[in-house]
Amino acid sequence: xxxxxxxxxxxxxxxxxxxxxxxxxxxxxxxxxxxxxxxxxxxxxxxxxxxxxxxxxxxxxxxxxxxxxxxxxxxxxxxxxxxxxxxxxxxxxxxxxxxxxxxxxxxxxxxxxxxxxxxxxxxxxxxxxxxxxxxxxxxxxxxxxxxxxxxxxxxxxxxxxxxxxxxxxxxxxxxxxxxxxxxxxxxxxxxxxxxxxxxxxxxxxxxxxxxxxxxxxxxxxxxxxxxxxxxxxxxxxxxxxxxxxxxxxxxxxxxxx
Amino acid sequence: xxxxxxxxxxxxxxxxxxxxxxxxxxxxxxxxxxxxxxxxxxxxxxxxxxxxxxxxxxxxxxxxxxxxxxxxxxxxxxxxxxxxxxxxxxxxxxxxxxxxxxxxxxxxxxxxxxxxxxxxxxxxxxxxxxxxxxxxxxxxxxxxxxxxxxxxxxxxxxxxxxxxxxxxxxxxxxxxxxxxxxxxxxxxxxxxxxxxxxxxxxxxxxxxxxxxxxxxxxxxxxxxxxxxxxxxxxxxxxxxxxxxxxxxxxxxxxxxxxxxxxxxxxxxxxxxxxxxxxxxxxxxxxxxxxxxxxxxxxxxxxxxxxxxxxxxxxxxxxxxxxxxxxxxxxxxxxxxxxxxxxxxxxxxxxxxxxxxxxxxxxxxxxxxxxxxxxxxxxxxxxxxxxxxxxxxxxxxxxxxxxxxxxxxxxxxxxxxxxxxxxxxxxxxxxxxxxxxxxxxxxxxxxxxxxxxxxxxxxxxxxxxxxxxxxxxxxxxxxxxxxxxxxxxxxxxxxxxxxxxxxxxxxxxxxxxxxxxxxxxxxxxxxxxxxxxxxxxxxxxxxxxxxxxxxxxxxxxxxxxxxxxxx
Numbered sequence: 001x002x003x004x005x006x007x008x009x010x011x012x013x014x015x016x017x018x019x020x021x022x023x024x025x026x027x028x029x030x031x032x033x034x035x036x037x038x039x040x041x042x043x044x045x046x047x048x049x050x051x052x053x054x055x056x057x058x059x060x061x062x063x064x065x066x067x068x069x070x071x072x073x074x075x076x077x078x079x080x081x082x083x084x085x086x087x088x089x090x091x092x093x094x095x096x097x098x099x100x101x102x103x104x105x106x107x108x109x110x111x112x113x114x115x116x117x118x119x120x121x122x123x124x125x126x127x128x129x130x131x132x133x134x135x136x137x138x139x140x141x142x143x144x145x146x147x148x149x150x151x152x153x154x155x156x157x158x159x160x161x162x163x164x165x166x167x168x169x170x171x172x173x174x175x176x177x178x179x180x181x182x183x184x185x186x187x188x189x190x191x192x193x194x195x196x197x198x199x200x201x202x203x204x205x206x207x208x209x210x211x212x213x214x215x216x217x218x219x220x221x222x223x224x225x226x227x228x229x230x231x232x233x234x235x236x237x238x239x240x241x242x243x244x245x246x247x248x249x250x251x252x253x254x255x256x257x
Numbered sequence: 258x259x260x261x262x263x264x265x266x267x268x269x270x271x272x273x274x275x276x277x278x279x280x281x282x283x284x285x286x287x288x289x290x291x292x293x294x295x296x297x298x299x300x301x302x303x304x305x306x307x308x309x310x311x312x313x314x315x316x317x318x319x320x321x322x323x324x325x326x327x328x329x330x331x332x333x334x335x336x337x338x339x340x341x342x343x344x345x346x347x348x349x350x351x352x353x354x355x356x357x358x359x360x361x362x363x364x365x366x367x368x369x370x371x372x373x374x375x376x377x378x379x380x381x382x383x384x385x386x387x388x389x390x391x392x393x394x395x396x397x398x399x400x401x402x403x404x405x406x407x408x409x410x411x412x413x414x415x416x417x418x419x420x421x422x423x424x425x426x427x428x429x430x431x432x433x434x435x436x437x438x439x440x441x442x443x444x445x446x447x448x449x450x451x452x453x454x455x456x457x458x459x460x461x462x463x464x465x466x467x468x469x470x471x472x473x474x475x476x477x478x479x480x481x482x483x484x485x486x487x488x489x490x491x492x493x494x495x496x497x498x499x500x501x502x503x504x505x506x507x508x509x510x511x512x513x514x515x516x517x518x519x520x521x522x523x524x525x526x527x528x529x530x531x532x533x534x535x536x537x538x539x540x541x542x543x544x545x546x547x548x549x550x551x552x553x554x555x556x557x558x559x560x561x562x563x564x565x566x567x568x569x570x571x572x573x574x575x576x577x578x579x580x581x582x583x584x585x586x587x588x589x590x591x592x593x594x595x596x597x598x599x600x601x602x603x604x605x606x607x608x609x610x611x612x613x614x615x616x617x618x619x620x621x622x623x624x625x626x627x628x629x630x631x632x633x634x635x636x637x638x639x640x641x642x643x644x645x646x647x648x649x650x651x652x653x654x655x656x657x658x659x660x661x662x663x664x665x666x667x668x669x670x671x672x673x674x675x676x677x678x679x680x681x682x683x684x685x686x687x688x689x690x691x692x693x694x695x696x697x698x699x700x701x702x703x704x705x706x707x708x709x710x711x712x713x714x715x716x717x718x719x720x721x722x723x724x725x726x727x728x729x730x731x732x733x734x735x736x737x738x739x740x741x742x743x744x745x746x747x748x749x750x751x752x753x754x755x756x757x758x759x760x761x762x763x764x765x766x767x768x769x770x771x772x773x774x775x776x777x778x779x780x781x782x783x784x785x786x787x788x789x790x791x792x793x794x795x796x797x798x799x800x801x802x803x804x805x806x807x808x809x810x811x812x813x814x815x816x817x818x819x820x821x822x823x
Contacts, residue, residue: 070473140331142654142655143655143656143725143748143750144750146725147725147750177750177751177752178751199723201721211328214328215328218330219328219330220328220330220331221328
């Protein structure tokens, strides 16, 4: 910031001097201007900033950066507050539980872009180590989506989340209770236990908590990916996700040093 | 023929009277029981004597609950809004508010003993209402006086000379078209569910990220008290002429909602705001001809700066204003309604749009149907809902019933080659037609003038119904009979069985459980006696499980101890 202000001041002095016909400005004295002097100059000549489109753009960039930082910081706070929820035994995850970066996918089993993204995510999971991939159930496509989310958590209780999730994400048939149960039977789930767990008030409360987490992160649809403290909305590619993971790892490594 | 004599005078029996008017209930049920004796419970209530939501009514309820359940930032069902100028007759705020009022009517009149579903939906609608995309239009709209616009499409807007920057806070000044609805929604939530969460400071939090990115968002903290005070003070400051919606424009209908909101606030807090506002506002309405004594139609708006009433004859304005004013000015609205009916309905349903009709039917239709329901003109409600079913492409979506928006709903009026309205906007299709179909005669009037009292909240009621599997079409506690009457129908998600919990039963009493007219036997919490499909929970509640292949009705009636002991 100090460097930016000093540059502004330098330009200001040069312009002022040029306007006054003083071509032999003493650059050394300009370089020695203190931030206080720069500030004083800008207070007396605010039009200098307002009238300069380049400076206007630079200020816009800084403001956008700050806004992004503020939003990222807010997401970090929310995720820290809800760490217990993300570590709940009801939360399905894959990868490394103790990794520096958490990757949350908010999805719905009837959301076409979510299903289209599934192979991309599988690719990321296969190649990226040291990441905790969390499955965020966000059923927003109606009753059968809600039932599918409940069934997925119930499958997680039986230790068969991954095959059930894979089967639902790759299914081409419409989702209904018959297909949910048939898929469950195919992957070897105990249907009686599944039915009971799908009505367990603890499972229902858990799903409501996950929804509230999504709302607090300003998730307004599916799929949405929370990668570290970044947010990506809508369909994406493995390469984009990996790039964001790299950025997040770098940030975390810097932060923990 | 659409003209008819209306039966809206005193003497009709409302649904609410059936529920809480003991004398009427006793006579009516008694008479019905003579005709249809209930096997196993000779003096027991017959479920069919109590109002139940029809399949279509339940479909509308489900659609509005689906709207409540969508993520706060998901507006995909709610039509297209101008990205800056979000407000219109179909604005998000109106859809959420009228959905809340419709659900209130469904709960109060059909399922007063089934609270949690409606309470949760009400809270979710309020949550959606305070989501920034619903109200941040005000940061833009508050800068302009748009009262120069014309029906021909002219849109003279100009920056106001005073307070030219307007306001970000959607409640602090004017904009009663938003804050009045929020007050009514919060008031209904408190009085229908005895839920005081919005009395907590900061419980209504408005966050605005200013365009100057990089700064922290602005937070505006409200609660029920502050919202009430801010609105009442504006009524007072304006000498009760009404609070402006847009800059320089007082609409009569917008000011009805805060009045209803103040009535609820008074009820819950023991204050006396609403009588003062009602009497003074009515005085101004009469003195300034807000409703023209000749045409019997509601003004377009009052231009505040010019102190000029702009008269109009719009079905939407009369329907909107009338259904709400009816709550506190019943006789007057019922007197003028037949004139309004004659003026609008023939041209709306059969003719072509003319001077007696709003410039678009996409919202005229819905608001007038709502008025017809409130004043008890069931014949017109039937005609209009039949019309909607025939011409507005009724659609079932995830168990909910709606009429989808037509592409050009905002500005174009169109009819098909046979002259039928094609133009359906989201406020009509998502909410108002369903509201009219749900709302019985005097529906809102009863909610505000015969509100639930504390004994209601201590009565037996049901909870924990699996909403996806089962629709509760009837849930009533009849205090006179000391009986709970419940009807469940299959929901959109197939299930062989479903359960519900009955709470606040008297542990000292014995109860007879009747299903579909057949007594299943007697049970008692104190004796721990159960029947197949029932289970006493630790907290004294009774869990009932039933198959759900078709609708089933249950009656749980307290039985005299000596009978049970035999």
